[in-house]
Amino acid sequence: DAKTTQPPSMDCAEGRAANLPCNHSTISGNEYVYWYRQIHSQGPQYIIHGLKNNETNEMASLIITEDRKSSTLILPHATLRDTAVYYCILHPTGTYKYIFGTGTRLKVLA
Amino acid sequence: GAVVSQHPSRVICKSGTSVKIECRSLDFQATTMFWYRQFPKQSLMLMATSNEGSKATYEQGVEKDKFLINHASLTLSTLTVTSAHPEDSSFYICSASHGGDYSPLHFGNGTRLTVT
Numbered sequence: 001d002a003k004t005t006q007p008p009s010m011d012c013a014e015g016r017a018a019n020l021p022c023n024h025s026t027i028s029g030n031e032y033v034y035w036y037r038q039i040h041s042q043g044p045q046y047i048i049h050g051l052k053n054n055e056t057n058e059m060a061s062l063i064i065t066e067d068r069k070s071s072t073l074i075l076p077h078a079t080l081r082d083t084a085v086y087y088c089i090l091h092p093t094g095t096y097k098y099i100f101g102t103g104t105r106l107k108v109l110a
Numbered sequence: 111g112a113v114v115s116q117h118p119s120r121v122i123c124k125s126g127t128s129v130k131i132e133c134r135s136l137d138f139q140a141t142t143m144f145w146y147r148q149f150p151k152q153s154l155m156l157m158a159t160s161n162e163g164s165k166a167t168y169e170q171g172v173e174k175d176k177f178l179i180n181h182a183s184l185t186l187s188t189l190t191v192t193s194a195h196p197e198d199s200s201f202y203i204c205s206a207s208h209g210g211d212y213s214p215l216h217f218g219n220g221t222r223l224t225v226t
Contacts, residue, residue: 032212043116043203043217044154087153096142096207096215100154 003027004088009105012082018075020104022088025069032091033064035073037084038103044087047073078108113137114206116218123194124226131189131221133204139184140206144215145177148201160187194225 005023012018024033032051036044048055048062050071055062061074075082087103113136123129133143141162146154158179159167166179176198178190187206191198203220207213 034214036217038154041201041220041222043114043205043219046214046216049212049214091212096144096205097156097159098144098205098215099156100146102153 003090003099004101006086006088006101006104008102009107011107011109012075012078014080014108014110015077018078018082018106018108020073020075020086020088020106021070022072023070024088024090027068027090033062033068033071034089034091034098035060035062035086036089037082037086039081039084047086049091078106080108080110082106083108114204114216114218116204116221118221119219120222120224122224122226125195126193128190128192129194129223131191131202131204131223133187133189133206133218135185135206135216138206138208140187140208141184143181143187143204143206145179145187145189146203146205148203148220154203157189162187191223194223196225199223199225 032049034049035047038044048060050062064071085103085105089098115134115136117132143160145157147157148154156169157172160179160181162181162184168174181187201220201222205215205217
């Protein structure tokens with residue numbers, strides 16, 4: 001079973017920030033949090049990952065709570081092309097066996 | 111950046127025939143690749159782990175004789191769906207690691223298999 005829980009769907013107005021939450025209350029000390037997104041009929045696309053510090057790249061920001069039990073992916077200025085299913089995944093220690101949960105279906109509205 | 115190429119992107123085959131799907135890491139070597147299956151409006155489900163030069167490791171409930179995996183080189187893994195049936199129709203996606211303990215997995219763009 002997936003070790004993360006996410007809301008099934010969210011809407012966001014174009015140009016506004018999209019904040020996608022993820023709960024991972026059973027995370028282990030050395031597990032990283034990864035975010036991917038899947039646009040319809042394509043393979044998942046890597047977005048960002050982090051361990052305990054907040055991270056930012058050209059696509060998004062990742063905010064991880066101090067206790068590491070939850071995180072939020074922030075798309076600062078959502079566009080219509082950001083409409084996708086977003087997956088929060090824990091990178092298990094010593095393996096790349098990602099277990100995908102159901103993700104959050106983000107719809108960016110014009 | 112690291113690129114994983116999957117071929118074909120779409121395939122239609124008749125029931126009872128076999129279909130081969132290729133997954134290539136274009137600019138890096140991948141000792142391990144992963145095969146996923148995704149049904150409509152569902153999440154990705156891990157089928158098997160493909161190890162270069164050795165047998166694949168299958169997840170529980172995945173028939174190894176039906177889904178043959180070959181990982182003969184560091185840049186190529188193949189998935190063959192044998193004696194395909196309509197219920198095998200699905201979206202098959204491969205992925206590979208670029209290397210390093212926590213490098214992100216890179217995914218191919220998937221293969222849409224339709225069995226008629």
